[in-house]
Amino acid sequence: MPKVEAVRTNATVDQVRKALSISWVALFGEHPSPESICVLLAQWALETGRGNSMWNYNLGNVKSHQKDGDWCFFRCNEVINGKVVWFEPDHPACCFRAYPTLQQGADAYMHELHGRFAKAWPAVISGNPTEFSKRLKASKYYTADEGKYTSTLVSLYREFLRSVSTKYDLFSVLGVQQALDALGYEPGALDGLAGPKTTAAITAFQRDNGLTADGIVGRLTRAELADELSRNETVNARGVITR
Incomplete structure (x- = not known):
């Protein structure tokens, strides 16, 4: 699969929520609960700076091995031995999957979580961002400090859930x-x-x-x-x- 140019692909919360809901229905034949969709939205927001730093519609900053679809390089960091280490293109550590549309990115993100990170999926179903973060860390999804990742994820989850739990859709x-x-x-x-x-x-x-x-x-x-x-x-x- 080809390398593509890294392009910043901003998206709103409402756009991502709709794309994830479509993916969910395609996978499971039913609509997600507000709690489940907000766990996913919270992680997307954490990983991409609320969509302002999303590249090539990669919703979860999933790495690429250059054999799993289109891919691109962009500068990133990881926490190694307690220290933040930055990687520059074309280092393998900053090689990420790339998608041409938001819906394709959402579909791939859902399949990745439900498949490769299946141990974390029950926390999505139950709407538990704390457990989701814990299981993702155990599955080596992220290298950041678990406490900080979890607190940010929980804060975003609560923010989004409060907005979707009203009578009106405050993202539209x-x-x-x-x-x-x-x-x-x-x-x-x-x-x-x-x-x-x-x-x-x-x-x-x-x-x-x-x-x-x-x-x-x-x-x-x-x-x-x-x-x-x-x-x-x-x-x-x-x-x-x-x-």
């Missing part, structure tokens, strides 16, 4: 519009399109909650939306009308 434009509308803001038509009214509603929400008012739904804004929705539901359950 439509879900954000629906959430803003439910909270009394005015995002315009609930059409899944990020128009000026939606941006203005996001900005107003951010301003009201002490966030940077940039009109972009990032990690902090998404978390605050989830918290506000939760508070709103609790108050409404007591018969009090909010906003």
